[in-house]
Amino acid sequence: MLRRLGLRAVALGYLVVILLAPLGMVFYRTFEKGLHPVWQALSDPDTLHAFQVTLIATGIAVPLNTVFGVLCALAIVRRRFPGKGLLNAFIDLPLAVSPVVIGLCLFLLYAPRTGWFGSWLSAHGIRVLFALPAIVLATVFVSVPFVAREVIPTLRELGNEQEQAAATLGATRWQRFWRITLPSIRWAVIYGVVLTTARCLGEYGAVAVVSGNIQGQTETATTRVQELTQNFQTAGAFAVSLVLAAIAILVLVAMTVIRPREGAV
Amino acid sequence: MEAPAISTVAAPAARLSRKVGAGGRASTALSLGVISTFLTIVVVLPLAALVWESKKSGSHGFWHIVSSPEAVAALKLTFGAAVVVVLINAVLGTITAWVLVRDDFRGKALVNAVIDLPFALPTIVAGLTLLTLYGPRSPVGVHAAFTRAAIVLALCFVTLPFVVRTVQPVLHELDVEMEEAARSLGAGQFAVFRRIVLPNLLPGILSGVVLALARALGEIGSVVVLSGNIPYHTEVASVFIFNQIETGYPDYAAAVAIVLLAAAFVLLLAVGGLRFFATRHERA
Numbered sequence: 020m021l022r023r024l025g026l027r028a029v030a031l032g033y034l035v036v037i038l039l040a041p042l043g044m045v046f047y048r049t050f051e052k053g054l055h056p057v058w059q060a061l062s063d064p065d066t067l068h069a070f071q072v073t074l075i076a077t078g079i080a081v082p083l084n085t086v087f088g089v090l091c092a093l094a095i096v097r098r099r100f101p102g103k104g105l106l107n108a109f110i111d112l113p114l115a116v117s118p119v120v121i122g123l124c125l126f127l128l129y130a131p132r133t134g135w136f137g138s139w140l141s142a143h144g145i146r147v148l149f150a151l152p153a154i155v156l157a158t159v160f161v162s163v164p165f166v167a168r169e170v171i172p173t174l175r176e177l178g179n180e181q182e183q184a185a186a187t188l189g190a191t192r193w194q195r196f197w198r199i200t201l202p203s204i205r206w207a208v209i210y211g212v213v214l215t216t217a218r219c220l221g222e223y224g225a226v227a228v229v230s231g232n233i234q235g236q237t238e239t240a241t242t243r244v245q246e247l248t249q250n251f252q253t254a255g256a257f258a259v260s261l262v263l264a265a266i267a268i269l270v271l272v273a274m275t276v277i278r279p280r281e282g283a284v
Numbered sequence: 285m286e287a288p289a290i291s292t293v294a295a296p297a298a299r300l301s302r303k304v305g306a307g308g309r310a311s312t313a314l315s316l317g318v319i320s321t322f323l324t325i326v327v328v329l330p331l332a333a334l335v336w337e338s339k340k341s342g343s344h345g346f347w348h349i350v351s352s353p354e355a356v357a358a359l360k361l362t363f364g365a366a367v368v369v370v371l372i373n374a375v376l377g378t379i380t381a382w383v384l385v386r387d388d389f390r391g392k393a394l395v396n397a398v399i400d401l402p403f404a405l406p407t408i409v410a411g412l413t414l415l416t417l418y419g420p421r422s423p424v425g426v427h428a429a430f431t432r433a434a435i436v437l438a439l440c441f442v443t444l445p446f447v448v449r450t451v452q453p454v455l456h457e458l459d460v461e462m463e464e465a466a467r468s469l470g471a472g473q474f475a476v477f478r479r480i481v482l483p484n485l486l487p488g489i490l491s492g493v494v495l496a497l498a499r500a501l502g503e504i505g506s507v508v509v510l511s512g513n514i515p516y517h518t519e520v521a522s523v524f525i526f527n528q529i530e531t532g533y534p535d536y537a538a539a540v541a542i543v544l545l546a547a548a549f550v551l552l553l554a555v556g557g558l559r560f561f562a563t564r565h566e567r568a
Contacts, residue, residue: 022473027387030380031395037441038401041413044423048416087322090315098312108552109323112331114495115548117502119522120541124330126529127337127538135333160326192311214403221406223505224522228529241408241505248412248509257416260409267404274404275397 045264049257060258065235069243069259075151076158076226076239077219083159084215088166089208093200095167096174113163121160122228125153129229149231154239157225162218166211173207174200210277217270220263334545337538349539357516358524359543365432365520366500369439370493377447378489384448385455399449402442407505410441415510430512435520438506443499447492454488487562491555498551501544 049057060066094100095107113121129147131137140147147153181203182195190198201208223241230237232246240259247256338346349355384396402410414437416422419429428434458481466476504522511518513527521540528537 023387026379027383027389029376030383033376033380034395034398034444037437037444038398041410041417041441042401042405044416045409045413083322087319091319094312094315094319098315100312100316106319106323108556109327111552111555112327112548115498115502115552117504117522117525117541117544117548119504119525120334120502120544120548121330123525123529123534123537123541124334127333127534128330130534133534135329135336156326160330163323163326217404221404221409221505223406223408223508224502224526227504228526241406244406244408244412245509248415256412260412263406263409264413267401267406267409270404271397271400274400275393 042264045257045260048253049261052254056254057258057261060252060255061262063255065238066243066255066259068235069238069240070262072151072154072238073220073240076155077216079155080158080162080219081212081215084162085166085208085212087163088168088211088215089170089204091167092170092174092204095171097179110164110167113161118157118161118222118224119228122157122225125156125160125225125229129153129156148229149233149237151237153229154226154237157229158219158222161222161225162215165214165218166208169207169211169214170204173204177203206277210274213270213273213277217267220266331545334538334541337534338542341535341539345535346539346542349536350543352536354515354519355524355536355540358519358521359540361432361435361519362501362521365435365439366497369436369443369500370496372436372440373443373447373496374489374493377444377492378451378485381448381451381455385452399445402444407442407503408509411438411506411509414438414441414506419510429510430514430518432511432518434510434512435507435518438510439500439503442503442506443496446496446499447489450492450495451485451488454485458484487558491558491562494551494554494558498548501547501551 091106091110095103126134126148128135129137129140131141131148134140134148137148145152147156177200181199185195185199221241222239223245226239227242227245230239230242232238232242234246238246240263244256244259244263247253247259341349350359380399384392384399405413414434415429417424418426418434418437420427428437462480463476466480471479502522503520504526507520508523508526511520511523513519513523515524519527521544525537525541525544528534528540
């Protein structure tokens with residue numbers, strides 16, 4: 020009993036020191052001087068624009084990676100082709116590679132003059148680096164794996180007997196996908212979408228490299244936090260962080276609600 | 285009378301299973317085409333650009349950059365801090381998983397949900413939260429900001445869920461009867477843990493450790509606000525790369541990035557190997 024309490028104290032103590040106390044502190048510091056400064060900081064045009072950029076990048080990356088993730092999971096589980104192991108490894112890569120390295124890769128590809136595509140793009144008047152396209156590319160790169168990783172195990176467990184049955188009854192490939200496969204994997208897809216969204220909203224390293232952090236133009240919510248912290252505008256930094264933390268808590272709630280159903284499908 | 289009826293049903297079913305299972309050749313080609321085009325544009329081409337850039341300076345230039353004092357200091361710090369953090373989380377993560385599976389108390393579901401907070405919270409916010417509690421205005425009197433301890437703190441935060449989440453399911457499946465049998469044969473608590481619990485958990489712990497290591501080596505968001513980024517002292521590899529890009533030395537950035545990329549590849553292989561080892565009984 021004593022040992023059990025001891026271990027419980029160690030585990031909970033660690034969580035409090037590392038996770039909960041700092042998070043609580045941010046909430047406290049944000050509202051220390053009341054609601055007004057928070058509101059003021061959030062209605063700053065540059066901050067609003069930063070949120071807008073983040074939302075646009077997320078809005079593009081999440082649907083793209085959802086479709087790609089489902090397609091990829093179907094290919095890996097259901098089809099046979101050479102290079103499957105390689106595909107499997109490449110999907111996981113963005114999880115293991117540093118976001119800064121990802122940012123650097125995009126920088127080397129799209130830098131005006133020196134980048135592979137840089138000179139062609141700038142000759143045609145297309146700005147990728149230090150503009151929205153690079154932010155979107157970085158966000159898509161870092162959030163590639165999540166949907167595929169969630170859907171693959173569910174699809175494996177599902178098997179394909181039901182689809183065979185549907186095929187014997189004359190269902191076409193599309194009908195089988197929309198009526199049988201998709202409804203069966205929907206919770207895994209939703210779970211993956213939640214994780215992808217969280218990753219897109221919170222991406223910092225890769226975006227910081229390729230966005231150029233131009234105030235009111237290419238700043239995202241996370242690089243805005245860094246900018247404000249660096250300039251000692253702590254009230255603003257806390258306010259933006261608070262919004263991001265609130266979204267993170269919503270994500271946690273969604274994860275907790277969805278997870279038990281995943282096995283029940 | 286019945287036997288031929290079954291075989292006539294079974295034969296088309298087998299054909300059908302092949303058809304449904306493997307998919308048509310044309311549609312396989314189409315979906316693989318879409319997948320590989322997407323992956324090439326998003327992942328492969330950028331990585332190729334990095335490898336190309338580092339090759340431009342040649343192997344001599346590469347070693348010259350990687351062995352420059354600032355790069356060496358940054359890499360040493362990064363790998364050192366990552367190993368320390370991973371060891372801390374291996375022990376505390378296993379304890380946390382044990383408490384979540386075997387212990388019972390009010391609010392356990394909440395604690396279980398909170399474990400994933402570092403996955404959900406943007407890393408830059410994580411850094412700022414730690415700065416408010418353990419920084420210059422610390423209400424508890426701990427001023428760890430701009431030191432190496434701050435880096436360990438930040439990395440502990442972001443890698444916390446990995447070991448917990450890889451050990452938890454294994455511990456859940458682990459039969460308590462095995463431990464009870466050992467105890468009934470006179471094994472002490474420590475012997476039961478060391479001889480029975482630990483060997484069963486080890487693959488789980490190790491995969492958590494490898495994933496956490498990969499995460500810790502590349503982390504920037506939480507470190508950048510907390511560590512002060514002082515060259516030779518608190519500048520980790522990812523911040524070094526960032527600073528080299530900002531100051532116009534992409535070749536320096538690329539060389540150190542190649543080291544991190546190689547480490548990521550090795551760790552991915554290790555995860556694959558561990559997964560292969562952990563499922564050896566299912567495959568047999």
